[in-house]
Amino acid sequence: MPRLAFYAPLKSPRHPVPSGDRTLARLLLRGLRLAGWQVELASSLRSYDGVGDPRQQQRLKARAERRAAALIAAYRARPPEERPQAWFTYHLYHKAPDWIGPAVCRALGIPYLLCEASHAPQQEGGLWQDNLSDCVAAIRQAARIFIVNPRDEPGLATVLANPLRVLRRLPPFIDTTTLARRRPRGELAREAGLDPARPWLISVAMLRPGDKMASYRLMAACYRRLLAEGRHLHWLIVGDGAAAAELDALIADLPGAVRLGALDPPAAAPWLAASQLCVWPAVNESFGMALLEAQAAGCPVVAGYGTGVAGIVDAASGRLVHDCNVERFSAAVATLLDDWAVRRAMAEAGPHYVREHHSLGRAAALLRAYWPGPPVVASAIPEEAVPAAAKVSRDEEKPHPDL
Secondary structure, X not given: OOEEEEEOOOOOOOOOOOOHHHHHHHHHHHHHHHOOOEEEEEEOOOOOOOOOOHHHHHHHHHHHHHHHHHHHHHHHHOOHHHOOOEEEEEEEEOOEOOOOHHHHXXXXXXXXXXXXXXXXXXXXXXXXXXXXXXXXXXXHHOOEEXXXXXXXXXXXXXXXXXXXXXXXXXXXXXXXXXXXXXXXXXXXXXXXXXXXXXXXXXXXXXXXXXXXXXXXXXXXXXXXXXXXOOOOOEEEEEOOOOOHHHXXXXXXOOOOEEEEEOOOHHHHHHHHHHOOEEEEOOOOOOOOHHHHHHHHOOOOEEEEOOHHHXXXXXXXXXXXXXXXXXHHHHHHHHHHXXXXXXXXXXXXXXXXXXXXXXXXXXXXXXXXXXXXXXXXXXXXXXXXXXXXXXXXXXXXXXXOOOO
């Protein structure tokens, strides 16, 4: 089985703090193994600088260069058949460059692959200028770049000599087999002190300052508006983080709003399955794994429109709100709350959509089909599944109704 070195400079799959990034890194490890690779984690070094401190960036780069040198020496000491035949880096951008993978690939003469890379030309001349230059060099070295968020594609194309040769779409994916657990609604209601007769709205997201809290503030205003219409609801909030106190203050006077704390996807699945709608304004959201998990659990979605979100919320199992504000979002939620038949159809469509387009198996098939050079020789994927996945158009997106 061929060997592959894996690295996530923004957040290692071993990082103790849960997030969508960590989730996708772990899923990629599983997808790559399913596609036929023997994957090893090359490094857990985090290259992230969120404040724009050039001195900190230089310190991180020096550490990364030392790590690269050590890896090169260690790999060269192995028998050739035990060295990695390729390198795979997940999530590269100007705040979290990869200073390890490109150097190792040049030294060993192996292909360099990227997943969820992005280029931000507006950062030229800014606080991350050197990082940006190093990211551009890494992007240009890549033999293949898998695009998770379609909005990254135009920026990448501007720095590549042959974008059509390098870029391939890899839609976000989840392991649907871990989300099959169901619990009786009455049992959940007793556990959390909820009224099972009321409709339940649910939001699943980390409690972080910035865009996450912007979504929570918009959602709180929508919930307040729905209550003012005379509706008796519950709003279930799954998540935890640094902004927990801010959220608690935000919902303190909202009847029926309940915080369930942080739950991993299998633990959150029964709450999603028991809820009428998964609601998330998705302010500046890249895509949001929880929206896939909701559809897989049979929970219809109402989300704010964005290029990434539009790629994972199907028109048959959710509604996207363009130019999202309190009035439009609350109206979209109210419309679906009042239409049981549409919600039921969406609940039935969601699991099928996710299995067909965003499952771990489909991702593994695409990784295998789009791999540069000779195909991976060993795979747990039925070979007949690969051509069908590979033939899916990169522009395949169903239209979503404007709300």
